Amino acid sequence: MKEExxxxxTRSAPDHGAPVPTAPLRMxxxxxxxxxxxxxxxxxxxxATTVGxxxxxxxxxxxxxxxxxxxxxxxxxxxRLTPGLRLAxxxxxxxxxxxxxxxxxxxxxxxxxxxxxxxxxxxxxACLVAGRVLGRRLGVDGDxxxxxxxxxGICGASAIxxxxxxxxxxxxxxxxxxxxxxxxxIAAVVIFxxxxxxxxxxxxxxxxxxxxxxxxxSSVVAVATAYGxxxxxxxxxVKLTRTLMIIPLSLGLxxxxxxxxxxxxxARVRPTRLVPWFLVAFLLAAAANxxxxxxxxxxxxxxxxxxxxxxxxxxxxxxxxxLAALRRTGPRPLLLGACLWATVSCSSLAFQYVFGGGLS
Numbered sequence: 441m442k443e444e445x446x447x448x449x450t451r452s453a454p455d456h457g458a459p460v461p462t463a464p465l466r467m468x469x470x471x472x473x474x475x476x477x478x479x480x481x482x483x484x485x486x487x488a489t490t491v492g493x494x495x496x497x498x499x500x501x502x503x504x505x506x507x508x509x510x511x512x513x514x515x516x517x518x519x520r521l522t523p524g525l526r527l528a529x530x531x532x533x534x535x536x537x538x539x540x541x542x543x544x545x546x547x548x549x550x551x552x553x554x555x556x557x558x559x560x561x562x563x564x565x566a567c568l569v570a571g572r573v574l575g576r577r578l579g580v581d582g583d584x585x586x587x588x589x590x591x592x593g594i595c596g597a598s599a600i601x602x603x604x605x606x607x608x609x610x611x612x613x614x615x616x617x618x619x620x621x622x623x624x625x626i627a628a629v630v631i632f633x634x635x636x637x638x639x640x641x642x643x644x645x646x647x648x649x650x651x652x653x654x655x656x657x658s659s660v661v662a663v664a665t666a667y668g669x670x671x672x673x674x675x676x677x678v679k680l681t682r683t684l685m686i687i688p689l690s691l692g693l694x695x696x697x698x699x700x701x702x703x704x705x706x707a708r709v710r711p712t713r714l715v716p717w718f719l720v721a722f723l724l725a726a727a728a729n730x731x732x733x734x735x736x737x738x739x740x741x742x743x744x745x746x747x748x749x750x751x752x753x754x755x756x757x758x759x760x761x762x763l764a765a766l767r768r769t770g771p772r773p774l775l776l777g778a779c780l781w782a783t784v785s786c787s788s789l790a791f792q793y794v795f796g797g798g799l800s
């Protein structure tokens with residue numbers, strides 16, 4: 441009997457009645473399995489970063505999702521890769537989002553202009569309301585509806601990355617949402633400059649339009665540059681200010697998730713669990729940057745690190761995507777993305793007309 445217990449390694453030893461201490465060995469074994477999945481995500485992220493540097497409109501994070509899905513379609517990742525992909529898909533993702541705050545000097549919000557904040561807040565509100573109403577009408581899943589709405593209304597892949605761990609969205613939903621956002625970013629690069637010239641928008645007005653209606657920073661810069669160098673600065677400042685909307689949206693979603701998770705009327709939700717740690721780190725990074733605590737020379741490196749960490753995480757998302765689930769999702773979320781893109785674009789122009797800002 442003693443030999444049998446020793447072989448199994450988990451039963452109590454007859455001489456002492458204490459469990460055999462196998463847990464540390466198991467933990468070390470699990471840590472070892474992080475390496476293959478994380479290494480694969482890093483390799484794909486490196487390739488995606490190279491492609492993104494050569495095709496700025498595409499960008500590294502979007503390329504990472506597409507490459508990950510492509511690899512998964514050719515050969516489904518083995519189960520031994522799952523721990524590493526899970527590590528890349530959540531803690532690494534959260535760290536990347538937290539570092540986004542370094543590129544956000546909060547003082548710049550004061551220089552955006554009187555017309556900018558009403559336009560930004562108004563277009564975001566219009567997007568969120570439309571996302572909720574149209575998403576339900578189209579029968580789009582709640583998490584996917586939230587991801588598409590956040591990506592369209594705030595800042596594309598970065599907003600989707602921030603919201604994903606808060607709501608616990610599935611990999612297939614994240615991949616679909618990012619692909620949808622990317623499709624309309626490409627359309628904006630072609631269409632928005634034509635709209636600007638047709639409406640006779642001055643550089644400030646077009647910069648505000650691009651900053652509120654285009655999502656990822658690379659696409660914002662591409663659209664504004666196509667219109668003229670004078671529009672770029674306004675577009676970038678508005679885009680960075682929009683990124684701040686990640687905070688209230690994520691906090692609101694965290695509160696809703698906590699309330700839904702309560703099992704009974706007497707259940708309590710601890711305030712510390714309502715605020716994800718990476719959002720606190722995001723705010724602290726932005727505050728430190730505004731206070732001049734982050735050396736200017738360090739900004740480019742920290743920005744690149746942030747983007748690379750998000751790229752690694754989205755590589756893991758692509759690799760973990762359930763392609764069958766993606767196909768079952770159908771075209772409805774894509775239609776929702778088109779409607780929200782049109783809503784944000786039209787509301788941005790409408791609010792500029794109401795509040796002024798160079799659009800007449």
